[in-house]
Amino acid sequence: TVQSYAICSPYRLNNVFPWMGNMYNRLFFMDQERDQRYKELGFRDKITLSSGRFLLGNKYARTFIFFYSIGLHLLVFCCLYRMSYLSYLSTTNVRGGSP
Numbered sequence: 001t002v003q004s005y006a007i008c009s010p011y012r013l014n015n016v017f018p019w020m021g022n023m024y025n026r027l028f029f030m031d032q033e034r035d036q037r038y039k040e041l042g043f044r045d046k047i048t049l050s051s052g053r054f055l056l057g058n059k060y061a062r063t064f065i066f067f068y069s070i071g072l073h074l075l076v077f078c079c080l081y082r083m084s085y086l087s088y089l090s091t092t093n094v095r096g097g098s099p
Contacts, residue, residue: 055061
């Protein structure tokens with residue numbers, strides 16, 4: 001029966017579902033290739049890849065990064081605005097009256 005094949009190896013499943021064995025082999029080969037490439041990476045590349053996987057794979061981390069970047073942009077814009085306003089005040093005659 002088909003149910004008895006469900007717990008068997010992919011090679012026995014190949015008799016019932018010919019495409020299933022090929023798909024299993026392809027996925028297994030892709031996992032081996034990915035692991036091999038990961039082992040060949042340098043230390044900094046491994047850190048970058050793991051942190052990228054974490055940040056992209058975690059909903060709360062993505063939300064934190066989004067609002068953190070918005071906050072940093074607002075901080076930079078406020079600092080630039082204040083610096084330009086102070087520069088404007090220092091170059092113009094603000095006191096009024098005679099020079």
